[in-house]
Amino acid sequence: xAYSEKVVDHFNNPRNMGSFKKEEDGVGTGIVxxxxxxDVMKLQIKVENDTIxxxxxxxxxxxxxxxxSSLATEWLKGKTVEExxxxxxTDIVQELNLPPVKIHCSVLxxxxxxxxxxxxxxxxxxx
Amino acid sequence: xxxxxxxxxxxxxxxxxxxxxxMLPYFTEKFGNAASRNHAFGWDAEEGVEAARKxxxxxxxxxxxxxxxxxxxxxxxxxALKGVVEMYHEKGDHIITSSTExxxxxxxxKSLEAKRGVKVxxxxxxxxxxxxxxxxxxxxxxxxxxxxxxxxxxxxxxINPVKAIGKIAKEKGILFHCDATQGVGKVPIDVQDMGIDLxxxxxxxxxxxxxxxxxxxRKKNPRVRIAAQMDGGGHERGMRSGTLPVPLIVGFGKACRxxxxxxxxxxARLSVMRDRLHATITKALEDVYLxxxxxxxxxxxxxxxxxxxxxxxxLMGCKExxxxxxxACTSATLEPSYVLRALGVGAELAHSSIRFGLGRxxxxxxxxxxxxxxxxxxxxxxEMSPLYEMAKEGIDLKSVQWAAH
Numbered sequence: 001x002a003y004s005e006k007v008v009d010h011f012n013n014p015r016n017m018g019s020f021k022k023e024e025d026g027v028g029t030g031i032v033x034x035x036x037x038x039d040v041m042k043l044q045i046k047v048e049n050d051t052i053x054x055x056x057x058x059x060x061x062x063x064x065x066x067x068x069s070s071l072a073t074e075w076l077k078g079k080t081v082e083e084x085x086x087x088x089x090t091d092i093v094q095e096l097n098l099p100p101v102k103i104h105c106s107v108l109x110x111x112x113x114x115x116x117x118x119x120x121x122x123x124x125x126x127x
Numbered sequence: 128x129x130x131x132x133x134x135x136x137x138x139x140x141x142x143x144x145x146x147x148x149x150m151l152p153y154f155t156e157k158f159g160n161a162a163s164r165n166h167a168f169g170w171d172a173e174e175g176v177e178a179a180r181k182x183x184x185x186x187x188x189x190x191x192x193x194x195x196x197x198x199x200x201x202x203x204x205x206x207a208l209k210g211v212v213e214m215y216h217e218k219g220d221h222i223i224t225s226s227t228e229x230x231x232x233x234x235x236x237k238s239l240e241a242k243r244g245v246k247v248x249x250x251x252x253x254x255x256x257x258x259x260x261x262x263x264x265x266x267x268x269x270x271x272x273x274x275x276x277x278x279x280x281x282x283x284x285x286i287n288p289v290k291a292i293g294k295i296a297k298e299k300g301i302l303f304h305c306d307a308t309q310g311v312g313k314v315p316i317d318v319q320d321m322g323i324d325l326x327x328x329x330x331x332x333x334x335x336x337x338x339x340x341x342x343x344x345r346k347k348n349p350r351v352r353i354a355a356q357m358d359g360g361g362h363e364r365g366m367r368s369g370t371l372p373v374p375l376i377v378g379f380g381k382a383c384r385x386x387x388x389x390x391x392x393x394x395a396r397l398s399v400m401r402d403r404l405h406a407t408i409t410k411a412l413e414d415v416y417l418x419x420x421x422x423x424x425x426x427x428x429x430x431x432x433x434x435x436x437x438x439x440x441x442l443m444g445c446k447e448x449x450x451x452x453x454x455a456c457t458s459a460t461l462e463p464s465y466v467l468r469a470l471g472v473g474a475e476l477a478h479s480s481i482r483f484g485l486g487r488x489x490x491x492x493x494x495x496x497x498x499x500x501x502x503x504x505x506x507x508x509x510e511m512s513p514l515y516e517m518a519k520e521g522i523d524l525k526s527v528q529w530a531a532h
Contacts, residue, residue: 003443011443017511034529035475035514038437038455038463042513058513062439062456066511101461 003063004097010067015074018056020044028120032111039065039105043112045076045084047120052076052084057112064102068092068109076113081120087113132493135449136332136427136486137281137309142378143334143487149381150336153374161371162362172373179380186383187307187326188317189343195363196371196379199340200308201231203327204275206342206367207304208235210353211273211325212245215302219270225250225258225287226469228277232306236275246270255420256285256470264295274303278310278326282453282466282482283419284428286310293322302351308332308340312386313425314394318343324351330375334487335382339375342366389487397485398426400494404483405429407498412505414518418453418467418480427485432467432476433501435515436508441481444504448497453480475514475524 003011019042020027026047033040039061046054055073059066071092076084092098092106133141153175161176163169180191197203208222224236226249239245248266250258258276267274274296279286289305296303304325310316311326312333318326329340344366345351359368386393409415414434430453433441438452453464455478463477472480481501485494509515514524 008443011440014511019516031513032530035478035524036473036529038474038478040513040529042516058511058516060435060512060514061437062454063443065437066440 006071006096007064007067007098010070010096011063014057014066014070016054016056016070016077017058019058020046020054020056026120028116028118028123030112030115030117030119032115033061033108035060038062039108041065041069041108041112043069043072043109043116045116045120047081047124050080050082052079052081061105061108062102064096064098064105065108067096068098068105069112071095072109072113081117084113085117128490128492128496130447132448132497134483134485134489134493134497135451136484136489137284137482138451138484139331139337140334140486141488142331142336143382143385145385146335146378146381150374150378153377157373159373161373162360172371175373175377176371179376179383182380182384182387183341184343186316186387187311187328187343188319190346192364193343193346195342195344195366196376197340197342197367198338199331200229200306200327200329201340203329203340203342204229204231204306205235206353206356207325207327208232208239208273208275209356210366211302211304211351212239212243213354214352215272216243219268219272220244221246221248221268221270222273222275223248223250223263223266223271224275225252225277227252227256227280227283227285227466228275229281229306229308232275232277250276252285252469254471255423256280256283256418256466257420257423258287258292260288260291260295263292264299267295267299267301271299271301274301276303276305278305278307278316279314279425279428280419280466281309282464283430283470284309284425285420286314286423286425289323290321296324297322300349302349309425312383312390313427315390318345324349325353330379330382333382333386336375336378339372339379341379393487394426397489400489400491401427401429401483401485404494404498405431407495408501411502416472416476418470418472427489429483429485430480431483432472432480433505434476434479435512435518436505437478438480440508441479441501441504444508445497445500448500450497451482451484453482454478 089106159168159172311328326343438454439456
């Protein structure tokens, strides 16, 4: 299967690849997927004054999964927590030109965003 | 070095130029129908076909009359299983096969179960992918009419104890079919010595043309009969009708002749290359697992799982090299390799597997380059992998509650 140029670009030059310390203040971590299914995404956000100032990812999965999470970190930066919650998997599909068999990669990225936001919220609420 | 590099020789092989050369006259001057008995065009074509039949038979120690031409190994497998079931249905309705067979055997068996009420035993394999001959013996009932076990597996290269299975089949008077698509021309095969009654193979896996294959059908001790699955002019002793693709058959013959002459040297050279590739990779990377048998495997096959890295992304990372993966993402079914799963390889490692298939035209420098690029790409993707990070932190990945999706 041929990949879109954007997928190849994100795969070859992943944006914001790496990790924050989970326990760090303002950091929300979402880990979704399962190794048996062939993809696991870890997406992290760093929030200051309700704005996502930084985001990082690590992904085990195919090229489209890596590209979806890389793109997600790019989009998350600069957004408020509320805006971030509105990112839809269909936006990712459109931006990366994902074929139907790869739509689950974008779903996983949306799930990862939601999980990271929920983790951040939970940490903020428990303070 | 020329790019891309081809290391997917289990899938298909480039045609040997000597094969192409042998075929060319049969497209133009010698274009006759091998079944035309009353003019020189037909005689020329027939002569080409019969010479090829001899070359093919010789490679597997059969008689030329025992070779039935088909369109390829898939058709040969269909013809063997369906043809035997139809011919011997009064004798019994039970087939024994193994769980790691090619889909052309497995799906044919499933179709026979569904459409003809045939009972099929799918034997398990050991952790190296090998069928235990004693399991074959124990599965035999008084209704068993056919044992179908592959010679060597197309993914992991494990070579089955075919001779031992053939011996059991003879003892019990049951026909033995062997899908030898991956073995013929790569390792010595002797249908007499191995007790094989029917054997499928094809030309394009042995540097011959695509679109032609053969089914070996034993003529004596016992005389095997199969019901034709294609009705028509009664070609191939009535077992497979259809005008013979003469150029393809001539090429198939030449390919077999070349294998007979060069198989030993090819195997020796490729196994050294393969072992060096394996050693280079295991030396540079941790958590790398060999799939298949350590010694009883095809000389040109290497199948490795790279933990924490998904196979398709690995292929994408070194896309100037043609390889294949057992990852779900590279399969039409979106399931990871059923062959690796049958060996007891976990789904996560099945997703991480890469198959290297070396061939007659593979160069040392190509294999060295592939090794280097695989190591680089695995290293890069592991840096990107949350699983690798967790493993480095000492987290047991099996203890994690994953949200399956």
